[in-house]
Amino acid sequence: MIETVPTPAGDARIHWHPAPRARLVLALGHGAGGGVEARDLQALAAALPAHGVTVALVEQPWRVAGKKVAPAPKTLDAAWTALWPVLRKPGLPVVAGGRSAGARVACRTAAGLGAAAVLALSFPLHPPGKPEKSRADELLGAAGAGLPVLVVQGAKDPFGRPEEFPSGTRPVPVPHGDHGFAVPKKADVGQEEALAGIAAAVAEWLAGVGG
Template sequence: MTTLDVETPHGPALVELHSAEEGTAVLLLGHGAGGGVDAPDLVAAARGATAAGVHVALVQQPYRVAGRRAPAPARQLDAAWLAVARWLGENWFRDLPMVFGGRSSGARVACRTASAGGAAAVLCLAFPVAPPKTPERHRLAELDAVDVPLLVVQGERDAFGRPESGSHREVVVVAGDHALKADPIGVTRAVEEWLVRVLRPLARPD
């Protein structure tokens, strides 16, 4: 594992790099609003990605690096994320396809920035469709705006709801709730199988 400090418009972000053998792509993973990159589903997803031959960059947002638990505004999260993605593309993973991903709040960031960041695909773990007490305040527009292959891995008892599959969107349901702790093997398997399938057309010829 390699740890990097990356400057962003809103302070330094911290990136943990996990290399895959002969990696053909890189998966950037962001954490939830109040958590870190050690969340069980992020660890499981990273394991699945490296097994699929994909490098992993676990991205800790500047507000968490600074020791704050309350998340920064969405525009700051998005700007910091894109700055990290650009820096990694220029300095570590030149010419490799990038997959944006994350859990909960991090999944929303991945969706919102996918187009601007040129993501080849998007992975959402525990996407928070709507607050449990106000289901009318849903965030489905963020998912619907993604026009590249999109995988959502959702707990069967997630209080934040579950999106439907769509033209670009696959939904895999695993045991557990919003924390996605109950079935890490299921998360790993879903991520590995999906990455192998969606990245195969992007593989560079020998």
């Protein structure tokens, strides 16, 4: 089911993937270079309803409008915040999450919105080749607010490899994965196996979230 929601930045869309007996809602935003069709978002939407998790893939207004460049962070945050009452409508705890830029939005806003936890997929810890320009404060801010935080990171992600993350975060590595969790064809882990591993790790973590 696709639900259109007005926000200060324009109309957004929520792509609902309901669980038969849901106990949580996992809201996932997309990155700045793609949309909700990203392989990891789709893999989670397919796998998690069987674990009692309704997945809501959030399509930001700039993508709905057909634009190719994401707006400023405060605009992304404002649209995400405006969507929150709709995400809470099922009356269940909501886990804030996303991939890349969407993970940053989730981290920046989770505590203020009352999220149950934060899932950061391919968190862009720094621009490629510029580790001195760290965004760790966004990630640590969510954890510092007392929220459970799970980071899932490609082992070869140029925006930050798992071993680069600061203490207080323990990323789940995706072997051979890049920023989009793509793995080379010659790797000892296939693409579908990598995506299944991501889904399994997230499902296991979510089992302990939300009481």
